[in-house]
Amino acid sequence: MTQPARLFLFVAPSSIPKSGAESRFASVPMLDLARQYAQIREEVLVAIERVCSAQHFILGAEVEALEREIAASTGASEAVGCASGTDALWLALLAVGVRPGDSVLTTTFSFFASATAIVRAGARPVLVDIEPHTLNLDPIKVEEYLRGGKFPGLRALLPVHLYGQCADMDAFERLAREFGLTLVEDAAQAIGASWRDRRAGSLGSAAAFSFYPTKNLSAYGDAGLVTTNDAEFAEHMRRLRNHGSPRRYVHDELGWNCRLDAIQAAVLRVKLPYIEKWNQQRRDRAAAYDRLLTQSGLASATIDAPVRPLAMTPHAHHVYHQYVVRAQRRDDLRQFLDDRKIGTEIYYPLPLHLQPAFAYLGYREGDMPESERAAREVLALPMFPELGEDEQQWVVESIAEFYS
Ligand SMILES: Cc1ncc(COP(=O)(O)O)c(C=O)c1O
Numbered sequence: 409m410t411q412p413a414r415l416f417l418f419v420a421p422s423s424i425p426k427s428g429a430e431s432r433f434a435s436v437p438m439l440d441l442a443r444q445y446a447q448i449r450e451e452v453l454v455a456i457e458r459v460c461s462a463q464h465f466i467l468g469a470e471v472e473a474l475e476r477e478i479a480a481s482t483g484a485s486e487a488v489g490c491a492s493g494t495d496a497l498w499l500a501l502l503a504v505g506v507r508p509g510d511s512v513l514t515t516t517f518s519f520f521a522s523a524t525a526i527v528r529a530g531a532r533p534v535l536v537d538i539e540p541h542t543l544n545l546d547p548i549k550v551e552e553y554l555r556g557g558k559f560p561g562l563r564a565l566l567p568v569h570l571y572g573q574c575a576d577m578d579a580f581e582r583l584a585r586e587f588g589l590t591l592v593e594d595a596a597q598a599i600g601a602s603w604r605d606r607r608a609g610s611l612g613s614a615a616a617f618s619f620y621p622t623k624n625l626s627a628y629g630d631a632g633l634v635t636t637n638d639a640e641f642a643e644h645m646r647r648l649r650n651h652g653s654p655r656r657y658v659h660d661e662l663g664w665n666c667r668l669d670a671i672q673a674a675v676l677r678v679k680l681p682y683i684e685k686w687n688q689q690r691r692d693r694a695a696a697y698d699r700l701l702t703q704s705g706l707a708s709a710t711i712d713a714p715v716r717p718l719a720m721t722p723h724a725h726h727v728y729h730q731y732v733v734r735a736q737r738r739d740d741l742r743q744f745l746d747d748r749k750i751g752t753e754i755y756y757p758l759p760l761h762l763q764p765a766f767a768y769l770g771y772r773e774g775d776m777p778e779s780e781r782a783a784r785e786v787l788a789l790p791m792f793p794e795l796g797e798d799e800q801q802w803v804v805e806s807i808a809e810f811y812s
Pocket residue numbers: 492493494495497518519521522568594596597617618619620630631632
């Protein structure tokens with residue numbers, strides 16, 4: 409089967425440093441998973457062999473062990489593995505009680521699945537704009553919406569921890585309490601992130617993670633997981649992921665097949681002990697970009713700077729799933745970098761309220777000005793733990809040359 413186009417967009421071949429004083433590179437990829445594989449190859453092959461020897465490929469001991477290990481690492485008491493981050497969102501929404509006829513509020517500036525999972529749960533997405541410095545869901549706009557009183561059937565808030573930085577969970581907890589809503593995290597991009605001293609995954613009633621191959625903690629295929637502190641929610645999700653079946657060939661309700669494969673769980677268990685180190689390396693790479701962009705005179709928070717890095721929120725421990733800047737003449741810059749084989753990506757070129765598939769929600773261009781502006785300006789630069797500072801220098805020099 410053909411791989412999703414998304415994967416090809418992200419994964420470029422290993423860069424080949426050229427010798428010489430100019431520090432030029434044949435390419436700098438957005439993400440180079442081969443460098444990670446080189447570090448953990450032996451461990452991964454042993455883990456896959458363990459599953460092949462056991463001949464137990466779906467759920468089972470590997471998945472249960474991963475669930476325990478991820479629950480422990482996020483501070484949640486329960487974890488339920490499943491087939492993707494999209495399925496994790498769907499399971500989480502159903503488990504917390506979202507039903508047909510309800511609505512769920514989320515950001516308009518996210519991957520499509522944040523909203524499609526709501527639809528799949530039978531509910532209607534309510535989309536709200538972002539705040540401009542982090543591009544996370546804006547709590548002030550959410551509060552305005554809630555105080556406006558136009559939310560019949562609103563059941564849950566679904567903030568997304570965009571690019572690896574937690575949304576303002578103080579504000580969303582307060583609003584959820586005041587308006588009697590359930591708080592669910594879309595933590596697909598945020599494994600290892602935290603808000604104050606609490607980890608993403610333990611900040612709401614349930615949280616969805618994705619282990620898509622480009623994520624900070626990534627499987628060798630599709631995989632996802634939900635964390636929760638509620639044992640009943642967890643049991644319900646275990647049934648839902650297996651056709652709503654509490655025991656063989658008995659189906660209490662309509663679930664789906666979205667079980668997690670043992671091979672994916674085994675690979676993830678190899679990688680999990682490295683995630684703190686890898687996330688710290690991402691943070692170091694982000695600090696290096698900040699420094700290099702500032703030193704080059706390109707970056708500042710002022711509106712007329714050619715390149716503006718996004719803000720770090722003081723209470724958030726950011727794990728830089730992506731390092732994103734706002735750039736003037738973004739599309740021309742991207743083409744210039746592409747000509748030098750420097751990988752970049754746009755997350756996201758079209759906010760959810762303008763997606764053709766959501767036309768039925770009735771939003772119009774101009775409804776969410778911050779997201780629409782962000783969609784025109786954002787550019788993600790190469791980011792992965794093994795990225796070399798010399799490669800980053802080359803990226804920043806190239807950006808400087810474009811604006812010179
Ligand atoms: C914010 C967000 N939510 C949900 C998902 C869906 O995860 P998956 O691709 O594993 O289904 C993703 C992954 O791309 C994501 O970035």
